Amino acid sequence: MQAEKIQRVLVWSVSLRLAHWSIALSVMLLAATGWLIQNSPMVADGAADVHDFFSVALILGLGLRLWLLFSGSSEISKWRQLVPRMSTDKARISDMLRFYLTFGRPPLPGWFAHNPLWAPVYLLLLAILFLQVMSGLLMETFPVLWGFYLPNTHELLAVVIFVFFVLHIVAVVFNELKGTGSDISAMINGYRIFVTDKAQQPVSTTVQYIRPDEVKKRGR
DSSP, rough: OOOOEEEEEOOSSSHHHHHHHHHHHHHHHHHHHHHHHHHHGGGGHHHHHHHHHHHHHHHHHHHHHHHHHHHSSSSGSSSGGGGHHHHHHHHHHHHHHHHHHHSSSSSOOOSSSOOOTHHHHHHHHHHHHHHHHHHHHTTTTOSSTTTTEEHHHHHHHHHHHHHHHHHHHHHHHHHHHHHHSHHHHHHHHSEEEEOOOOOOOOOSSSOOOOTTTOOOOOOO
């Protein structure tokens, strides 16, 4: 049996983690306060104040993440890393789909930074979040815009974002249970764990994905 080596590699930059948690926590609290505004008249005014406060936090976090898509020193944060390259990523996406659809029966496929299946979904989510922010800013002044009733649009997009939020949490916990990459702690301290053969080269930190023969992110 070939010897193995555990590598702890910095993957997520401070700025990307800050954007991620600003968006995540804001979305959670905006969903809760938005529900209270609609369904609890007794606390609607207070909930609206909290909603407005965290909408600013969402705007700042989203603005930072959008800036990182095009600027910044980390290639992992760039938009190209979220666009699937079908010539190389088709098999990875299929492997991830098979892993989820069989409830983790095959080993969890390996990747370096972004989950190959979720990466394009993240890009779509950023676009939806941008539309959500714009609808929230404009709906009081322009309730009807380009044929859309913005309050209804805002509510519909909130449901879409909440569904993504729930699925994302389930997937992250499932990946953590089945894999060895420390995905949850990585988004806190920036470091992911990789298991490699000692004979192989160290994990590259300049590419999004790595070959299975270079890094074996094994299921338990």
